[in-house]
Amino acid sequence: MILEAQPEDIDEVYSLWRILLDHHQGHHQVFRYKAGSEQALKSELLTRIKEKNTRVFVYQHNDEWVGMLMASLRASSAGFKLAHKGYIAETVLKEAFRGSGIGKELFEAARKWLIDQGADHIELQVSVHNHAGIRFWESLGFSPSTHHLVLTLK
Template sequence: MIREASPDDIDELFELWRELLHYHQGHHAVFKYNPNQEHVLKSELLTRIKDKNTRVFGYMQHDEWVGMIITSFKEGVSGFKLSRKGLIAETVVKESHRGSGIGKELLEAARNWLEDMGADHIELQVSVKNESGLAFWQNQGFTPSTYHMILELKDAGKKK
């Protein structure tokens, strides 16, 4: 069953989000997080749940959160053909429930909300090392439009 998350769901949803974070640790430095800063990450997730232009949809099965999708709406520059952007930030389904259609149902909930908000397209990013994620999104009709590239700056955190 799909349900819109509320702030009261933060602990259970954070466990799902942490599973997603763990899965991506070996993909690239951009996905690495500091386990000693989980309170900061939990605060970020709570901020997203409370944001009026963001929805967090969860999939519940037997009173357990087994999937989640975070989606946002952003009004862009009207001079572009596609200016009313739907964004999918993160999607996770517990490993034991993958392949059961939960991801499709979560995407459908996000898509319906984004269409109600007036979005004219949906964008997302997926790790190039996440072969199953790439296959899932391509099977849902998503196609690449750009390459998101990263250059890690070694001295970026140091003040001059």
């Protein structure tokens, strides 16, 4: 069953987000978090849950939270043909539920909400080392539009 996470769900949402964060620790420095940063990370996540133009969709299976997908609407310049960007972030499923169709269900819930909000396209980023994630998003029709590069300055 798909639900929209509420502020009081922070602990459950955070435990799903940690699965995603932990999965990406070896991918690149931009994904690494500091030891002892649980409160700061929860605060960031809570801010996102409360944002007016953001929804955190979660999948509950037999009272267990097994997946989540965060979607937001972001305005672009009115000068572009695609000026109402839907953005998907923080998508994760517990390993035992991957390949079950739940990810697609979460995406469809987010896609419907974004369309209802006026989005004319959806963007996302996926780690270049997350080959399963890339295949998943491509299977839903996503294709590359840019090559996101990072330069660490420290």
